Amino acid sequence: xxxxxxxxxxxxxxxxxxxxxxxxxxxxxxxxxxxxxxxxxxxxxxxxxxxxxxxxxxxxxxxxxxxxxxxxxxxxxxxxxxxxxxxxxxxxxxxxxxxxxxxxxxxxxxxxxxxxxxxxxxxxxxxxxxxxxxxxxxxxxxxxxxxxxxxxxxxxxxxxxxxxxxxxxxxxxxxxxxxxxxxxxxxxxxxxxxxxxxxxxxxxxxxxxxxxxxxxxxxxxxxxxxxxxxxxxxxxxxxxxxxxxxxxxxxxxxxxxxxxxxxxxxxxxxxxxxxxxxxxxxxxxxxxxxxxxxxxxxxxxxxxxxx
Amino acid sequence: xxxxxxxxxxxxxxxxxxxxxxxxxxxxxxxxxxxxxxxxxxxxxxxxxxxxxxxxxxxxxxxxxxxxxxxxxxxxxxxxxxxxxxxxxxxxxxxxxxxxxxxxxxxxxxxxxxxxxxxxxxxxxxxxxxxxxxxxxxxxxxxxxxxxxxxxxxxxxxxxxxxxxxxxxxxxxxxxxxxxxxxxxxxxxxxxxxxxxxxxxxxxxxxxxxxxxxxxxxxxxxxxxxxxxxxxxxxxxxxxxxxxxxxxxxxxxxxxxxxxxxxxxxxxxxxxxxxxxxxxxxxxxxxxxxxxxxxxxxxxxxxxxxx
Numbered sequence: 334x335x336x337x338x339x340x341x342x343x344x345x346x347x348x349x350x351x352x353x354x355x356x357x358x359x360x361x362x363x364x365x366x367x368x369x370x371x372x373x374x375x376x377x378x379x380x381x382x383x384x385x386x387x388x389x390x391x392x393x394x395x396x397x398x399x400x401x402x403x404x405x406x407x408x409x410x411x412x413x414x415x416x417x418x419x420x421x422x423x424x425x426x427x428x429x430x431x432x433x434x435x436x437x438x439x440x441x442x443x444x445x446x447x448x449x450x451x452x453x454x455x456x457x458x459x460x461x462x463x464x465x466x467x468x469x470x471x472x473x474x475x476x477x478x479x480x481x482x483x484x485x486x487x488x489x490x491x492x493x494x495x496x497x498x499x500x501x502x503x504x505x506x507x508x509x510x511x512x513x514x515x516x517x518x519x520x521x522x523x524x525x526x527x528x529x530x531x532x533x534x535x536x537x538x539x540x541x542x543x544x545x546x547x548x549x550x551x552x553x554x555x556x557x558x559x560x561x562x563x564x565x566x567x568x569x570x571x572x573x574x575x576x577x578x579x580x581x582x583x584x585x586x587x588x589x590x591x592x593x594x595x596x597x598x599x600x601x602x603x604x605x606x607x608x609x610x611x612x613x614x615x616x617x618x619x620x621x622x623x624x625x626x627x628x629x630x631x632x633x634x635x636x637x638x639x640x
Numbered sequence: 641x642x643x644x645x646x647x648x649x650x651x652x653x654x655x656x657x658x659x660x661x662x663x664x665x666x667x668x669x670x671x672x673x674x675x676x677x678x679x680x681x682x683x684x685x686x687x688x689x690x691x692x693x694x695x696x697x698x699x700x701x702x703x704x705x706x707x708x709x710x711x712x713x714x715x716x717x718x719x720x721x722x723x724x725x726x727x728x729x730x731x732x733x734x735x736x737x738x739x740x741x742x743x744x745x746x747x748x749x750x751x752x753x754x755x756x757x758x759x760x761x762x763x764x765x766x767x768x769x770x771x772x773x774x775x776x777x778x779x780x781x782x783x784x785x786x787x788x789x790x791x792x793x794x795x796x797x798x799x800x801x802x803x804x805x806x807x808x809x810x811x812x813x814x815x816x817x818x819x820x821x822x823x824x825x826x827x828x829x830x831x832x833x834x835x836x837x838x839x840x841x842x843x844x845x846x847x848x849x850x851x852x853x854x855x856x857x858x859x860x861x862x863x864x865x866x867x868x869x870x871x872x873x874x875x876x877x878x879x880x881x882x883x884x885x886x887x888x889x890x891x892x893x894x895x896x897x898x899x900x901x902x903x904x905x906x907x908x909x910x911x912x913x914x915x916x917x918x919x920x921x922x923x924x925x926x927x928x929x930x931x932x933x934x935x936x937x938x939x940x941x942x943x944x945x946x947x
Contacts, residue, residue: 422824517729520867541848544865553862553939558851560827592942623946632860633940635899639930 335449336373336581337474338365339466340456340570341436342380342394342404343413346429347609349564350421357610358390360413361456361480364567367614368574368601369454370397371622372582377403377447379466381435384408393615402444410435423562424539443469452581455479455500456570460492467499476586478502478577479531480569483509494529502591503531504573510536519544520551533591535576537569545595547588554595555632557603557625564609568602571614575601600625642756643680643888644781645672646773647763647877648743649687649701649711650720653736654916656871657728664917665697667720668763668787671874674921675881675908676761677704678929679889684710684754686773688742691715700922709751717742730869731846750776759888762786763877767796767803774806783893785809785884786838787876790816801836809898810838811880817843826851827858840898842883844876852902854895861902862939864910864932871916875909878921882908907932 340362347354362380369376377400382391384407391401416430439462453474455463463479479500485493486509497503503526507519513529514522523534523546534546540562545552575598576591583590603625607613652666669687676683684707689698691714698708723737746769760781762770770786786807792800793816804810810833814826820836821829830841830853841853847869852859882905883898890897910932914920 518867518869520865538848541845542860542862551865551939552942553849553865554942555849555860555862555940558827558858558860560825562825589942593944596942596944626944626946630944630946632858633862635859635861635896635903637900637903637933637937639933639937 335377335447336369336375336452336454336577337377337379337403337443337447337450337466338362338369338454338456338574338577339379339441339463340365340454340458341413342378342382342386343415343436344386345566345610346414346416347564347566348418349423350419351563352609354609356414358387358393359415359567359610361458361570363394363611364570364605364614365454365456365574365577366394366399367397367611368571368598368605369578369581370399371575371601371617372578372597374398375400376578377450379403379441379443379447381405381407381439381441383411383435386412397615400446403442403447405442407435417566419565423565441466441469448472451475452577453477454573454577455496456573457482460485460489460496464492464496464499467496476501476577476580478504478573480504480573481509483512486512498530500531502533502535504535504537504569504576506537506539506569510534535595537572539565539568543572543595543599545591547591550588552588552592552595554592554599555629556599557628557632559603559606562606565606566610568605571605572598572602574598596626596629600629642684642754643676643682643759643761643884644684644686644710644750644754644757644773645669645676645761645763645881645884646686646748646770647672647761647765648720649685649689649693650722650743651693652873652917653721653723654871654873655725656730656916657726658870659916661916663721665694665700666722666874666917668765668877670701670918671877671912671921672761672763672881672884673701673706674704674918675878675905675912676885676888677706678882678908678924679885679904681705682707683885684757686710686748686750686754688712688714688746688748690718690742693719704922707753710749710754712749714742724873726872730872748773748776755779758782759884760784761880761884762803762807763880764789767792767799771799771803771806774803783808783884783887785811785880787811787880788816790819793819805837807838809840809842811842811844811876811883813844813846813876817841830858842902844879846872846875850879850902850906852898854898857895859895859899859902861899861906862936863906864935864939866910866913869913872913873917875912878912879905879909881905903933903936907936
């Protein structure tokens with residue numbers, strides 16, 4: 334198997350009711366790569382950073398088996414920077430700063446050694462950049478998973494529709510699903526969105542879990558009830574990373590295996606929110622991960638004999 | 641086993657984006673009794689109505705095995721009446737009319753034949769009325785389950801605290817749990833509320849499912865993703881009725897059986913919201929109920945081999 338991850342590698346500055354950070358490593362592809370690295374020895378990254386991006390952070394990614402052959406470093410430019418402040422309920426946030434910098438002209442390079450890609454994860458990015466990566470792969474991957482956000486629905490809907498028509502799985506949150514489908518009911522929304530291209534749809538509901546739709550099948554994965562959510566930044570990307578990472582490592586894209594992927598993704602995301610940024614997911618042990626997955630099993634396990 | 645249900649039997653007038661009703665039968669004890677009647681041949685009702693309450697509705701309840709020996713009929717007074725209008729998202733509503741009428745002076749009568757009560761369900765009512773019923777039972781029931789709402793936290797907190805100290809299980813929604821505990825995190829809220837009396841706490845999250853807490857254990861039951869929620873009125877009471885009805889019929893109050901009770905309650909509630917008022921839950925077949933419970937099983941079922 335070969336897993337390619339595309340997305341932003343960037344700086345974040347985060348403020349929550351529990352404190353604030355300086356510029357720390359962030360970006361969709363960072364979270365996705367780290368999360369999927371717990372399931373795969375090698376994760377092939379496609380991204381761009383500026384000359385200001387610390388070599389130590391790149392080394393940290395490499396230490397997780399992330400292949401940075403597809404990471405462009407534009408020495409004279411600056412990395413993408415996002416800054417946000419979460420409200421007390423942790424469910425809403427204000428964006429304080431968005432500096433596109435290198436991301437404004439991102440032309441993704443797909444190294445030759447990535448051409449055997451079987452699993453492609455398109456992290457949130459301009460949909461035209463996402464479709465460019467698909468085009469630059471000579472052979473279509475076995476599974477293409479895509480994340481996006483409402484911003485692209487507002488400013489690049491045509492591009493988004495095109496990219497949607499090319500992918501197998503779309504992962505978005507409930508608010509985005511409603512905006513994309515113009516339906517309030519998530520069941521109705523799912524039907525409309527699956528008619529736009531993706532055969533499988535994941536709707537993330539944050540602290541309320543996630544839904545997985547496939548034709549007439551639906552699976553629900555809970556979120557772990559936590560005492561405290563410290564910083565939700567990157568939780569959705571970490572979820573996606575756990576999901577694609579698990580699928581790529583097991584080489585099984587059946588609906589039943591996607592259910593397991595959703596549980597692993599949810600487990601990874603539950604770690605992510607426990608500390609600022611990537612702090613909690615840079616150094617997880619196998620025992621920690623297994624014990625967390627067991628908590629998910631226990632959380633929903635019941636036995637009913639019907640009839 | 642003997643199940644006693646206390647609560648309002650009343651008139652509702654409901655407006656949703658799908659239409660509106662005249663005065664129809666409503667009230668917590670109505671929904672609870674009907675839902676629990678699918679699991680028990682006999683449900684003993686304690687409630688009060690006015691002379692305006694239709695004999696046909698009382699007959700309908702009796703037809704479901706509801707014992708109305710504890711239903712007072714105050715011929716010269718009027719029944720409790722509530723009228724509300726749901727917003728487009730169906731998650732919020734405005735109360736248009738609340739006429740307490742007979743409920744304002746409700747002095748609950750517990751007939752002698754109810755004295756063998758093993759399972760007691762206290763539907764939403766003034767907490768002082770709820771505790772009066774407990775006091776009037778000569779032998780403490782095996783299990784007392786209580787529902788309440790934020791209104792009583794605002795106007796009768798002392799009474800509510802006293803009643804809470806007497807019950808085994810409390811069933812409230814997430815907003816109410818937060819108000820009662822002054823904690824945003826539902827895990828923290830659960831700890832505080834269980835310290836107030838109930839050994840077991842159910843937190844209902846509407847379309848986001850329900851959590852069951854017991855000491856350090858937690859179980860999560862999803863809500864069924866529905867194409868359309870037609871009328872949410874009574875869903876929480878129907879849930880409680882399915883829960884206590886299942887427990888009473890199986891005579892098992894273990895945590896594992898409570899999990900099953902939550903699933904049956906959720907299944908009953910998923911029917912309730914499909915039509916106005918009690919319309920959908922007055923005439924369910926066993927096959928319908930079993931098939932709905934199977935949908936809940938399928939919705940969360942996955943297999944993971946850990947380690």
